[in-house]
Amino acid sequence: MSGHSKWSTIKRKKGAADAKRGKIFSRFSKEITVAVKEGGSGDPEGNPRLRMAIQNAKGVNMPKDNIERAIKKGTGGDASSYIEQTFEGYGPFGIAVFVECLTDNQNRTVQEVRAAYSKYEGNMGTNGSLEFIFDRKGVFTLPVSDGMDLEEFELEVIDGGADDVVIEDDYITVTCALEDFGNLNKKFEELNIEPENAELQRIPNNTKKLNDEEFQKVMKLIDVLEDNDDVQQVWHNLEVGDGQENLLS
Known part of the structure; x- marks a missing residue:
């Protein structure tokens, strides 16, 4: 296991600090609203970008009310100005x-x-x-859960398109090429695993x-x-x- 371990860890820790300031809630509210507008639906089941945005918002403990308000904004047309x-x-x-x-x-x-x-x-x-300087890649992060077979997990996500798996500080970071992001997201769904965060990142x-x-x-x-x-x-x-x-x- 190799790759962008140090960088990914710092981004995650910095993200946690941002959440304390409340800035990250605003960020995800906006992303949810735009996802509704662009996907043409407030139903996450039929809107992959919205599903991912909600998943990421939950990963930083964004309140359910905030998520619902952001969805309502998108269906009401407020996202058109972004x-x-x-x-x-x-x-x-x-x-x-x-x-x-x-x-x-x-x-x-x-x-x-x-x-x-x-x-x-x-x-x-x-x-x-x-x-x-930057490569656009899909990055998924999730905590190591009790009883998790890490070797089996790694084999499954590699089969789903992952090109790098890093385990550090009881956190797993899975990285994939831009074009494999959707397939790997589906693989996590098949495994009934909901990552704490899933997004396209610019990796130096x-x-x-x-x-x-x-x-x-x-x-x-x-x-x-x-x-x-x-x-x-x-x-x-x-x-x-x-x-x-x-x-x-």
Whole structure:
């Protein structure tokens, strides 16, 4: 078992910190609303994107009422104003930073994202400029359950399209190619296993390690971007060194 173990673990722990601030609930509400609109249905059984969004929302303990409100928004047409936008650029010390947004005001989002890059010593580039750094992959995470046959599980998910399985800190991270994401999702359904999180992620194919002072400088940019209401995800290739996990909060 190999691969993006360290990076995946940090993203998961950072995600847990985001949940404490409540930001992640807003993110999933928006994703659910857009999933309803794009899938043309508020029924998760017939809408795979919605099913995945609800599953991820439950994984961060989002209240049922919040989920139902987000679905209602989508069926009521409120999602029509959301537009997907992405921004690519570099933070301090050459760290690649890729930003995904859902916004109802493109001009506002462009101005705020550009201002964040500029204020924290970064530079916003053109779309496609980071294509060689990130690979789009499907990533599923779930806790190791009691009595789980890990060897059998690994064989099953590899059969379903997984190309990497990592077990660390009692968590399993399963990674697959973009084109195998749907098949692997079906495999989990066949196994009656509901991952805590399932999403398409931008995985860096090279990472950079910085000293603590430099690390904190980059994290200021990432935190400001993640706190923006229009931002859904921030991907980067900053490697978290030993002891730097404590600097994430």
